[in-house]
Amino acid sequence: xxxxxxxxxxxxxxxxxxxxxxxxxxxxxxxxxxxxxxxxxxxxxxxxxxxxxxxxxxxxxxxxxxxxxxxxxxxxxxxxxxxxxxxxxxxxxxxxxxxxxxxxxxxxxxxxxxxxxxxxxxxxxxxxxxxxxxxxxxxxxxxxxxxxxxxxxxxxxxxxxxxxxxxxxxxxxxxxxxxxxxxxxxxxxxxxxxxxxxxxxxxxxxxxxxxxxxxxxxxxxxxxxxxxxxxxxxxxxxxxxxxxxxxxxxxxxxxxxxxxxxxxxxxxxxxxxxxxxxxxxxxxxxxxxxxxxxxxxxxxxxxxxxxxxxxxxxxxx
Amino acid sequence: xxxxxxxxxxxxxxxxxxxxxxxxxxxxxxxxxxxxxxxxxxxxxxxxxxxxxxxxxxxxxxxxxxxxxxxxxxxxxxxxxxxxxxxxxxxxxxxxxxxxxxxxxxxxxxxxxxxxxxxxxxxxxxxxxxxxxxxxxxxxxxxxxxxxxxxxxxxxxxxxxxxxxxxxxxxxxxxxxxxxxxxxxxxxxxxxxxxxxxxxxxxxxxxxxxxxxxxxxxxxxxxxxxxxxxxxxxxxxxxxxxxxxxxxxxxxxxxxxxxxxxxxxxxxxxxxxxxxxxxxxxxxxxxxxxxxxxxxxxxxxxxxxxxxxxxxxxxxxxxxxxxxxxxxxxxxxxxxxxxxxxxxxxxxxxxxxxxxxxxxxxxxxxxxxxxxxxxxxxxxxxxxxxxxxxxxxxxxxxxxxxxxxxxxxxxxxxxxxxxxxxxxxxxxxxxxxxxxxxxxxxxxx
Numbered sequence: 180x181x182x183x184x185x186x187x188x189x190x191x192x193x194x195x196x197x198x199x200x201x202x203x204x205x206x207x208x209x210x211x212x213x214x215x216x217x218x219x220x221x222x223x224x225x226x227x228x229x230x231x232x233x234x235x236x237x238x239x240x241x242x243x244x245x246x247x248x249x250x251x252x253x254x255x256x257x258x259x260x261x262x263x264x265x266x267x268x269x270x271x272x273x274x275x276x277x278x279x280x281x282x283x284x285x286x287x288x289x290x291x292x293x294x295x296x297x298x299x300x301x302x303x304x305x306x307x308x309x310x311x312x313x314x315x316x317x318x319x320x321x322x323x324x325x326x327x328x329x330x331x332x333x334x335x336x337x338x339x340x341x342x343x344x345x346x347x348x349x350x351x352x353x354x355x356x357x358x359x360x361x362x363x364x365x366x367x368x369x370x371x372x373x374x375x376x377x378x379x380x381x382x383x384x385x386x387x388x389x390x391x392x393x394x395x396x397x398x399x400x401x402x403x404x405x406x407x408x409x410x411x412x413x414x415x416x417x418x419x420x421x422x423x424x425x426x427x428x429x430x431x432x433x434x435x436x437x438x439x440x441x442x443x444x445x446x447x448x449x450x451x452x453x454x455x456x457x458x459x460x461x462x463x464x465x466x467x468x469x470x471x472x473x474x475x476x477x478x479x480x481x482x483x484x485x486x487x488x489x490x491x492x493x494x495x496x
Numbered sequence: 497x498x499x500x501x502x503x504x505x506x507x508x509x510x511x512x513x514x515x516x517x518x519x520x521x522x523x524x525x526x527x528x529x530x531x532x533x534x535x536x537x538x539x540x541x542x543x544x545x546x547x548x549x550x551x552x553x554x555x556x557x558x559x560x561x562x563x564x565x566x567x568x569x570x571x572x573x574x575x576x577x578x579x580x581x582x583x584x585x586x587x588x589x590x591x592x593x594x595x596x597x598x599x600x601x602x603x604x605x606x607x608x609x610x611x612x613x614x615x616x617x618x619x620x621x622x623x624x625x626x627x628x629x630x631x632x633x634x635x636x637x638x639x640x641x642x643x644x645x646x647x648x649x650x651x652x653x654x655x656x657x658x659x660x661x662x663x664x665x666x667x668x669x670x671x672x673x674x675x676x677x678x679x680x681x682x683x684x685x686x687x688x689x690x691x692x693x694x695x696x697x698x699x700x701x702x703x704x705x706x707x708x709x710x711x712x713x714x715x716x717x718x719x720x721x722x723x724x725x726x727x728x729x730x731x732x733x734x735x736x737x738x739x740x741x742x743x744x745x746x747x748x749x750x751x752x753x754x755x756x757x758x759x760x761x762x763x764x765x766x767x768x769x770x771x772x773x774x775x776x777x778x779x780x781x782x783x784x785x786x787x788x789x790x791x792x793x794x795x796x797x798x799x800x801x802x803x804x805x806x807x808x809x810x811x812x813x814x815x816x817x818x819x820x821x822x823x824x825x826x827x828x829x830x831x832x833x834x835x836x837x838x839x840x841x842x843x844x845x846x847x848x849x850x851x852x853x854x855x856x857x858x859x860x861x862x863x864x865x866x867x868x869x870x871x872x873x874x875x876x877x878x879x880x881x882x883x884x885x886x887x888x889x890x891x892x893x894x895x896x897x898x899x900x901x902x903x904x905x906x907x908x909x910x911x912x913x914x915x916x917x918x919x920x921x922x923x924x925x926x927x928x929x930x931x932x933x934x935x936x937x938x939x940x941x
Contacts, residue, residue: 246780247780272562272580273578333594334594337594340594341594341596435587440577452554454557455553458776
C-alpha cells in the first residue's frame, strides 16, 4: 500500500526530468542486482514453496500412505494414485456437485469484484475532484468503516437479507431468488472502504493541471472521469481487482453465512469433504489444488498488471 | 494489510458467536424468528413442499442420510433439503439470530439445543413427535431433548462409547480372556506388555480444533463406572466439580494406562505422540496388528473397515465394552443427535414425526455405519456385528445410558478447557493442575 502512494508522485511529478530518472533507475537496478540478493531471493522462494510441493506430492499419494508416512519419504514409500482427485471431484451433496460449486465460485467472484470496483472508482473520483459540503468528513467516515470488524456486521446483515426489504422496499427480492445477490452485496459492502481509500489516494495524485486543463476545455465530470481518470488509474484498478478477486475466491466466512445450499462456492464444499469426523482429511490436499487453479491462472495471466499497479508509473520517462 | 484482516476473519469464526451474542443483547432479544425465507413455496395450509434440514453430518454419511428418507420423501411429496456444515455450532446461532434459520436442525449436543430453546428460537415438539419419543425412547434419552420440562426434539442416531477394540485372533493365540472388571483390564494390559515387550495400547487424540476429545471419553467412562450415574449427573451440572477427588481418581485410573510409557503408544512412539495422532488413524495400526488395544466409540467400526479390516467376533478386530469396576452393572456412555425445529409448518411437523419414528431408524441403520436407540429398531438391521451388539445394549432396559458429558457441559468447558486439559495432561501436566484448569472454564454466572 505504501509502495503505491510513494510511487505515484514520482511518476507524475513533472519536476522529475527524464535523464535524471533514467539514471536513478539504472542505479537502482545495479544496486538491487546483487549476487547475494539473488541467492537470498532464491533461497526464500525455495523455502516458501516447500509446503506447496509437499501438498502436491501428498495429493498424489494413496490415503494409507498419507496417514502413515510423511511426503518427504516418497522415495522410500512409493505410491501414486489419482484417487484423491477423483474422490474430490465426486464430492458434493444432493443440492450441489463439485463442478457446480466451481461455477458458483465464478458466479460469486466476478460480480463481487466488478461491483465494488465500479462503485469505488466513482466514489474515489468524487472524493478527489468534486466539491461538495462535508466531503472530508464523509471520506473520513468511509475510511473509518475499515476498522469495523466484518464479524460485527454478519448478523444484522443476515437479518436484513432474511427480511428481504429495507424500509418497506423489497431490495433483495428485486434480485430474484437466485441467492447470489446477497453474497455479492455482502462482499461489496466489505470491500468498499478499502477500495475507495486506495483508489482515492491514487486518483488524487493526478496532477491538478491535467484536470484543470480538461475543465477549461469544457469537459464535464463524465468526460474527465472516462477520458482522463480511468486511463491514468488503470494500473491501480487492475491491481486492486486482482486482490479483490483472490479475496473473494478464497473466502469462506462470508460464504458460510450468506451462500446457502445451491449457491455455495467451492471453499464451502471443500470444508465438508473431510467427512463428519474429519476421517478423510487426506482429500484436502487434492481439494486445495483444485481450488487454487483459478487464482493461479488469474495471477499468472494478470501478473504484469499486478507488478505494474504496484510500481505504477515509476518507469515512465 | 487487508489480507491479514481477512485471514483473521477465517480463523476467528468463534468471534462470530461472540459478536452475535453482543448484538442480540443490544437488539432487545430475538423475539420470534421468521421461518426460512430461502425455502420456496411459503407456508400454506397444506405446508410447504421443501423442508430444510441443517446438521454436522457431512459427505458420505450425508448421502446415506438422504438415501434413508428418499422413499418417504417421494411418497409424501415433501422435498427434504439437507445441508451440512462443519461450523454448525457457531453457524446455527448466527442463522437463528439472522432470521435465516433452517426448518429443522440436527444437534449433536443437547446443550446447544437447550441454549437455543431457552432463547426462544426453537418450537416445542409437536404431539406426534411427543408420542414417538414416549414409545420409542427410554427416559434417559427423552431427557436430552427436554428443556425445562418441555420436549423440544426427538433423538435421532446414537453411538455407544467406551468400546475397547482388540484382535480376537491374538487373544485366542495367547489365551487372553476378555476382562470383566477394570482391574482385570489393567492386569491384561500388563500381561500383553510382558508377552509382547512392546506397548499394548494405542491412542490418538488428534481431531483438528477438537483435539483431545477421545481423552474426555476415557474420563467419562471411568467417572460413570467408578462413581455411578448420580455423581455423573452432578458432574455434568458442575455440582461435583472437576477438582473433586472422585473425578481426579477417574483421571488417575485412565493415567494408569495412557500415562504409562510402557503401555502406549503402540505403532506411533511415546506418550506425547497421542496428541499428534489423528484418532481415526489408529485404525491402521489396529488392522496391521501393531497395536493390541484401543478405546473408541462404536463408529470406529467404520474406520476399521476403511483401513481394510473386518469387524466381527472372529474377524480381524472386535470390541468389548470398557468393563465396570467390580464386574456388575451395565453403564455406558454414548453420543447422539437430537432434532430441533425452528418452524411449525405442517410439512416440517410431518418430517419431524417421520424422523422420530422407528420406520426411519430402521431405514437409516440398514444403510450402515450408525445405530439408533429407538426401541422399535430391529438389531438385525445393523450393518455389522458390533453395531448389532451396541443396539442390543442400548435397547436393554437394564442399561444405564449417559450422554457424553463433554457434549452436555457448556461449550466453554465441554469443548473448551476439557479438550485442552486432556491435551496438556498427555503433554505431561499432572492431574491436579489439569483438573483445576478445566474447572476454571465453567462460566461464572
